[in-house]
Amino acid sequence: HSNREMWFQDFFPPNVCPVNAKANTFYGIMFDAGSTGTRIHIYTFVQKSPENLPELEGEIFESVKPGLSAYADQPEKGAETVKRLLDMAIDAVPPHLWKKTPVVLKATAGLRLLSEEKAQALLLEVREVFEESPFLVPEDSVSIMDGSYEGILAWITVNFLTGQLSGQNQHTVGTLDLGGASTQITFLPQFEETLKETPGDFLTSFEMFNSTYKLYTHSYLGFGLKAARLATLGALNMEAVDGQMFRSSCLPKQLEAEWHFGGVKYRYGGNKEGETGFKPCYLDVLKVVKGKLHQPDEIRGSSFYAFSYYYDRAVDTNLIDYEQGGVLEVKDFERKAKEVCDNMERYNSASPFLCMDLTYITALLKEGFGFRDNTLLQLTKKVNNIETSWTLGATFHLLQSLGITY
Ligand SMILES: O=c1[nH]cnc2c1ncn2[C@@H]1O[C@H](COP(=O)(O)OP(=O)(O)O)[C@@H](O)[C@H]1O
Numbered sequence: 502h503s504n505r506e507m508w509f510q511d512f513f514p515p516n517v518c519p520v521n522a523k524a525n526t527f528y529g530i531m532f533d534a535g536s537t538g539t540r541i542h543i544y545t546f547v548q549k550s551p552e553n554l555p556e557l558e559g560e561i562f563e564s565v566k567p568g569l570s571a572y573a574d575q576p577e578k579g580a581e582t583v584k585r586l587l588d589m590a591i592d593a594v595p596p597h598l599w600k601k602t603p604v605v606l607k608a609t610a611g612l613r614l615l616s617e618e619k620a621q622a623l624l625l626e627v628r629e630v631f632e633e634s635p636f637l638v639p640e641d642s643v644s645i646m647d648g649s650y651e652g653i654l655a656w657i658t659v660n661f662l663t664g665q666l667s668g669q670n671q672h673t674v675g676t677l678d679l680g681g682a683s684t685q686i687t688f689l690p691q692f693e694e695t696l697k698e699t700p701g702d703f704l705t706s707f708e709m710f711n712s713t714y715k716l717y718t719h720s721y722l723g724f725g726l727k728a729a730r731l732a733t734l735g736a737l738n739m740e741a742v743d744g745q746m747f748r749s750s751c752l753p754k755q756l757e758a759e760w761h762f763g764g765v766k767y768r769y770g771g772n773k774e775g776e777t778g779f780k781p782c783y784l785d786v787l788k789v790v791k792g793k794l795h796q797p798d799e800i801r802g803s804s805f806y807a808f809s810y811y812y813d814r815a816v817d818t819n820l821i822d823y824e825q826g827g828v829l830e831v832k833d834f835e836r837k838a839k840e841v842c843d844n845m846e847r848y849n850s851a852s853p854f855l856c857m858d859l860t861y862i863t864a865l866l867k868e869g870f871g872f873r874d875n876t877l878l879q880l881t882k883k884v885n886n887i888e889t890s891w892t893l894g895a896t897f898h899l900l901q902s903l904g905i906t907y
Pocket residue numbers: 533534535536537538540568609610611679680681682683684725808809810811813882888889890
């Protein structure tokens with residue numbers, strides 16, 4: 502409780518120190534423990550005047566691979582990766598603000614897929630790293646995030662950064678996040694029909710910046726890009742995979758290789774004798790998505806912001822520029838998938854999974870969510886130099902819960 506009071510005192514009294522112009526700066530540290538990597542986001546806020554809300558000034562971002570779930574059997578080693586990232590915050594945050602700067606880690610699908618016991622062991626070790634740091638460790642500072650929050654908080658981030666949550670004329674945009682192990686879709690329904698046709702657990706009310714948003718959101722566990730690779734290979738949720746060879750028409754014919762994901766080793770390869778290419782690949786991938794996802798009618802024609810692996814694969818195939826991002830139609834992913842899958846050997850150098858990944862993205866968008874071929878996707882990595890990640894929304898939520906009401 503005392504921590505909370507200190508936090509309060511420092512931001513609300515108008516004791517702006519004339520010597521130090523930065524006296525009204527404060528920080529928030531948010532860790533994203535994703536299935537493929539762990540990332541630290543250190544946000545800087547400035548309270549320009551006591552009567553106004555703090556403003557986001559900037560972000561320091563760093564990441565490491567692999568993610569925590571790769572350390573399922575060595576939780577101390579996993580926590581060590583978090584500690585190395587936290588050392589960056591020691592340098593970034595001025596010492597006199599350390600004990601007022603909250604540090605939080607939220608884990609996503611990688612840890613959701615581990616056994617309770619292994620996940621908790623990892624979280625416990627991370628919690629110890631936090632307790633030994635000079636930062637403010639709020640209650641529940643290390644946890645597995647609920648999937649619906651992952652979507653909502655990313656939606657908050659994108660709509661905050663694009664200015665849709667302030668002033669009038671709010672035209673919020675929907676968001677699509679494709680992680681390694683799970684995928685999220687989130688939007689603000691405009692039609693009464695959508696609310697009626699949607700299963701109750703896909704709708705969540707969320708309060709932020711003095712408004713309540715009733716959002717459609719869902720996180721599909723096992724539908725992230727890397728989990729989908731395993732599902733396509735028929736290797737997802739298999740108990741004993743050691744030694745077994747998984748083959749697919751989405752892989753180069755002659756390929757035989759090994760792949761580590763979530764602490765398990767998989768052997769995989771191409772269809773040596775059988776078919777390869779877009780057509781057979783699409784049929785294989787279709788089995789993974791068809792009929793498995795809820796399809797809200799409302800989204801068919803509307804445009805969405807898409808990031809994470811949608812962005813990465815669009816960059817890999819020159820559909821967009823790495824720095825600039827860009828606007829694509831759903832059918833651009835399909836065109837690229839055909840190009841790559843039907844010339845598999847030529848694209849071999851980048852990643853043997855490029856054909857499978859693009860085909861999965863195509864099938865997920867069209868057959869999974871039910872988007873039209875001409876639905877527009879705004880591919881975005883950063884807005885105003887801030888990463889489009891759920892971590893910013895989570896930091897706002899954290900500041901709100903610590904008593905700074907936005
Ligand atoms: O801060 C970020 N900005 C932009 N993309 C990010 C950020 N953090 C993670 N990503 C993207 O998320 C994808 C990896 O998903 P992740 O490891 O988070 O799996 P999960 O969400 O299923 O747990 C990659 O495409 C990676 O580039």
